[in-house]
Amino acid sequence: MQQTTFQVLANRPLTDAVYRMELQGDTTAITRPGQFVNLHIDGCYLRRPISVCDWDGQTLTLIYKVVGEGTRRMAQARKGDTFDLLTGLGNGYTLRGNAPLLLGGGVGIPPLYGLAKRLRAAGKPVTAVLGFNTASEIFLRDEFSALGCRVLVTTADGSAGIPGFVTDALAGLSYDTFYTCGPEPMLRAVYAATVTGGQFSFEERMGCGFGACMGCSCKTVTGYKRICKDGPVLEKEEILW
Amino acid sequence: MVDLRVDLCGIALSNPVIPASGTFGYGNEFREFYDPNILGTFSFKGTTREPRFGNPTPRIAECTAGMINAVGLQNPGIDAVLATELPRLKTFFHKPVIANIGGFSVEDYAYCCEKIDAEPCVGWIEVNISCPNVRHGGMSFGTDPAGAAAVTKAVKAVTTKPVFVKLSPNVTDIVEIAKACEDAGADGISLINTLLGMRIDLARRRPVIANTMGGFSGPAVFPVALRMVYQVAHAVGVPVMGMGGVSSARDVLEMLMAGATAVQVGAANLVNPCACRDIIEDLPVEMERLGISNLRELRI
CATH class of the missing domain: 2.40.30.10 (Translation factors)
Structure with missing residues (x-):
């Protein structure tokens, strides 16, 4: 800090x-x-x-x-x-896996870009599923492609890419770990639809952002955590919805 | 050379600046920003008999020149504080600390204070009878002179450390409560805790805070806090720790002139983690400018 x-x-x-x-x-x-x-x-x-x-x-x-x-x-x-x-x-993502899958929704996508860049630098084949509401809201698609990622876009209204949500793009994708960031309903859907371990980045209203005020606490399998300090990234197996 | 030292119940402080409970954890998070030993001392996170998660989130709402929190006394409980937090605190903080204790019954307060009494690193106990964010106990003791006196008496019976009682501003007459605490044996008074407040999310048509209401703090409350410190300091014979919206060296001097012996800084730590360091650095500059040579005889 x-x-x-x-x-x-x-x-x-x-x-x-x-x-x-x-x-x-x-x-x-x-x-x-x-x-x-x-x-x-x-x-x-x-x-x-x-x-x-x-x-x-x-x-x-x-x-x-x-x-x-x-x-x-x-x-x-x-x-x-x-x-x-x-x-x-915050803790940030831990780089792991040989076939990582990235699942981002809306403004949950930006942190996945820095992640994809580092995974690509480490020589990993990255699949990125980017979810938006509608075609006019798409951003960063070309930048992920330029990193050499396989990019799948979903739109909730079907105006571009795969109609639906990021979880509607999962069929047929093979991956050994995943990383996700987006609105909580999306994270819940990803939690239910994924078949491997993975890392979830959460959002919460914060007071300080550095672990002092306990404004953004959540309950996890491994105890109480502060989203700002012990998160924002939690492992799938420690999440309590 | 100006003199920043003050005396708090017989214990010398190198300066009167003290991070307020709930804004400084047990000190650890601030070590990456500055050495906490530059502080007069600090008041650690309100600690209760049992571990507490606190309230559901969102717990934080922004306001003009301030914020609302409804954390709800999240803390690991007195046993974990004694076993884990204080041993760690001692490795990096070499001054007596203020133990802030919360509770839900008179017995709770006494139980924690008796345990904390054996801790040499604790210089003072600050009894929080004013948390607005818990349903039972907390503020209910701080809004009634008899309740405030009962907690004070019970705590004084189990500790030899100086006891400050931290008062709620959410009362009709804070002086009456302060006097009841003094009569019951309090060694000092801390004030003010947060003002009960609320915000509504217009788009969602519901309160921003999951718990509906929370404690309002920040620069916006400073004039209210200053007024109450002035009233209480002129009505009791024991030292007062003044707090509420203090954000600058000039605010600290105002609090001292209002009658405070030492000054706590709360919300400012959350928006500027170096707030207390900055205030301590600015104090001598402001004192020189104002022709103040020491901080012990400023009361107006």
């Missing part, structure tokens, strides 16, 4: 509501895909936890959906603006 200042390099919409922000700063505290940062936004009291889409030595990519006042203000940020960030928060 680290508190540090980042400067915006670019901030542009990918769809009507989803934005991609590139920032420059000290990324050394970010060690695993699936971790998140907590942004201070002027005018908002609490920080906003945003998953890390990708990072390298100097830059950080965040992909976020405008859902409220905080993300609305984020979307207005211009090149050169700065944000006070807590970085390297």
Whole structure:
């Protein structure tokens, strides 16, 4: 964990509501895909936890959906603006498996991109199932393809790819582990439909984002956990719905 | 050179800045941000007789200049705190700590305080009779002078450590409660706990907090807290730890002028993990600017 200042390099919409922000700063505290940062936004009291889409030595990519006042203000940020960030928060995904399957829904997809990049760098054949509501909301599909992933898109309204949800794309896919992130109904469906162990990334309203306030606690097979500190990634076998 | 030292019931503090219970865990999470030994001390997470998960989530709601929490006293229980948390705390924190104790009956409070009394690393006990987020016990003791006195008396009977009673602002006359605690033997008063509050999610047409209501804290409550600290500090003869929305060195000085002996910082730690470090660094600067040489005779 680290508190540090980042400067915006670019901030542009990918769809009507989803934005991609590139920032420059000290990324050394970010060690695993699936971790998140907590942004201070002027005018908002609490920080906003945003998953890390990708990072390298100097830059950080965040992909976020405008859902409220905080993300609305984020979307207005211009090149050169700065944000006070807590970085390297959460446990992140543990890389494993020789035939990994990635299942992402909506703004649950961005952290899977950084994961896919690292799995591909390790030489793993990656299958990514990306779920959206409708064709106009699709983002990151081409970027996953460019990594060399096999990409399957699903849309709830059937306007692109496989009609339905990410779990409707599972038939015929072979995998020895999976990684998922998305809205809770999707995570529940993935839990029921998958046949191997896997890692789930959860979302919860947070106070601090670094384990101090106990605002985001959940019950698991292995005891009480804080989504922000002991998560956001939980193993399938420890989840209690 | 300004002097930041204060005395809290005979124990010297290097400065009056104290992270408030529930915003600092048992200290461990903040070690990656700064050395907790720079603090005057800290008040550890409210601890109860039995382990508690607390309330369902969402437990947090944002407000203008503040937040609502309804954590509900999640903690591992007194036995796990004694067996695990305090031994770990001692490895990195070398000052006496404040043990914050919650309960659901007079016996609960006494049980925990008796156990904690044997801990040399505990300098003070802070009895939380003001948690707004638990259905039985908690705040019900803090909203009634007789209940507050009963808890105070029971705790004082089982410990030799200085006992601070942490009061709720959700009362008509906080001075009456403070006096009842003092009469029952309290060595000091901590105030204020959070103000009972609520937010509604407009799109979902239901409360943001799963528990409907929660405790409101943050800079927005500072003037209310300051007023209550002023009233209580001028009505009792025991030291007061002032808290409620404190976010800056200037807020700390206001609390001291209102009559507090030491000052706790709560919600600020959650939005800026280095809040207390920053305040401690800013204090001498503000004191120089204001011509204040020490913090012990500021009461107005």
